[in-house]
Amino acid sequence: MVNFNGNLVDVSDPILTQENRGYKYGDALFETLKVVNGKIFFWEDHYFRLMASMRILRMDIPMNFTMEFLETEILKTVEANQLIDSSARVRFNVDRGNGGKYLPNENSRVNFNIVAEPKHDPFYSINSDAIYTVDLYKDFFMAPGLLSGLKSNNKAIQVIGSIYAQENDFDNCLILNTKKNVIEALNGNLFLVKGDKIKTPPLEDGCLKGVMRKQVLQILSKDVNLFVEETSISPFELQKADELFITNVIKGIVPITKYRKKIYGSEFAQKLVIKLNTKLRLNP
Incomplete structure (x- = not known):
């Protein structure tokens, strides 16, 4: 399941249009998160980096984009994918919505979407025999x-x-x-x-x-x-x-x-x- 603006939809359902600014111009940001047993590692740092990045790109940050709201949406997505009691890799993506050329339309609205997938190593480790x-x-x-x-x-x-x-x-x-x-x-x-x-x-x-x-x-x-x-x-x-x-x-x-x-x-x-x-x- 994918979380699109708070709604859980099937991963096969289309959620972005050809006019999406993230698709057309890369007018989007993302955070890659590690979630283990319902805990988002370093969530506060991720959140404040995202907010600072949105300000740099002059995105209109929605009023409901609080740390608590976004955390709830992330964990809702993790749970919907039956990963709440295990380890997950989560991508949280925000874009400026649809419309406009390089200059966004005045009514462009920030979207978010969240994708979760299994990640089978809950804590960090190093394979001393690995060649890198x-x-x-x-x-x-x-x-x-x-x-x-x-x-x-x-x-x-x-x-x-x-x-x-x-x-x-x-x-x-x-x-x-x-x-x-x-x-x-x-x-x-x-x-x-x-x-x-x-x-x-x-x-x-x-x-x-x-x-x-x-x-x-x-x-x-x-x-x-x-x-x-x-x-x-x-x-x-x-x-x-x-x-x-x-x-x-x-x-x-x-x-x-x-x-x-x-x-x-x-x-x-x-x-x-x-x-x-x-x-x-x-x-x-």
């Missing part, structure tokens, strides 16, 4: 700015980058900005470990304002033995790192084990994922 290979994606570059940090439906670089990765037998690729700094992976934020120093690209470089990125930074900030810095990362630094890992809400922490000829360990990432799961258990 990445390379740089250099066909196109991300321009730094407010828009590059939004989870909008305009994900052309991520789409063609994913095709490039598949064609070349990579598990993922790292994206560069127009200054040729590494800013993120195709599907998550990037962290670099070198001794007691941890780096992640700053938002100003054009990376996504990731919810899991925020959680990891909060955990790292409590360790007085680490020096954590949000700073630009050049491609040259990647092969000098002890570890590289990717973060996102669905998978948590994904260690990179190979970049070009460099092989990386995952000891730091494995310790970090334990702290992440502990944080989730302590915050019911």
Whole structure:
């Protein structure tokens, strides 16, 4: 079942028209959520990121878009798909409705739709034997700015980058900005470990304002033995790192084990994922 503006409809029923602005112009935003046993992980962070993004895109936020209302609609969708007592991946999508060209019609109304699907790993884990290979994606570059940090439906670089990765037998690729700094992976934020120093690209470089990125930074900030810095990362630094890992809400922490000829360990990432799961258990 799909939730369209609060109504549960069959997944095979059409809910979007050809005039939908999200379809025509990518005039839409989304949040990818992990829901376990009726709990939305990091819901407050997702909610406020969505509201801030809607303001940046100058969407008229409906009065009923409160945190409580949207949470209820998400859980209603999860329950309708018989996933309330298990683990689910949820996509919450908002668009500006129908009509207009680039300029929306004055009567365009914000829509939302929610889709839930099974996700069989309730807590985060790392397979220490897994091989995860990445390379740089250099066909196109991300321009730094407010828009590059939004989870909008305009994900052309991520789409063609994913095709490039598949064609070349990579598990993922790292994206560069127009200054040729590494800013993120195709599907998550990037962290670099070198001794007691941890780096992640700053938002100003054009990376996504990731919810899991925020959680990891909060955990790292409590360790007085680490020096954590949000700073630009050049491609040259990647092969000098002890570890590289990717973060996102669905998978948590994904260690990179190979970049070009460099092989990386995952000891730091494995310790970090334990702290992440502990944080989730302590915050019911």
